[in-house]
Amino acid sequence: MRADNTIHLTTAARRCHELTRSRTIRTLRELDASGGAVTFEIVAKSAGESRSWPYTQPDIRAEIERLRSLHDRAPTQAVPARQRTTDPSLLQRLQVANARNAELADDDQRLRRQLAQALGELRAIGVTGKLPG
Template structure:
């Protein structure tokens, strides 16, 4: 009678499954980081897996759909994740821009008063002649 070696087959299948999941997850990360288009076809090609297998993995399938929807929702070409602005960074940039506008407004008012003063002096010296 032969020994039961099915545990080796089960372990190999589990390793193959985990390797395939890791390749698909890495492909998603790479596409997101690079700003590449995210579709089931592109992820399948990049990860060297079948599209049908991607559809059987609920978490990977959901992530592909989420990234695809994010890209469709943005105007123009999508940006890599590393270049996307967070809400906090956008608010900070707005605060900095508002502070710059206030500074420029103050400087503009100061320069106008200075110009008024110089033009007044020039007019007074012209009339005195």
């Protein structure tokens, strides 16, 4: 009769699981300390695990979601007062943009007329064989 060696397999699997957990937790702490984005993909890749593994661990999943929500809510740096756009500045930029838009509309109309003229001349050449004029 063979000896039951399942205890060794169970012990090895448990050890592997604990190593994976400790590597993932260390990765979470490093990402949190660096202030970088924390996502399941980044944590799994940095820990050398599959992306699905952190989803199967309730405590690790909760920590990733907590850190991710903290990062999403982090306030952005305010623009210094001297660099903020003022209402008169915005109005000036709008007036310049509108003037440029009017110039482009005029150019568009002029080019359309020139194109119509050229196409008419080409059509006349095709019919009579001579340039009108």
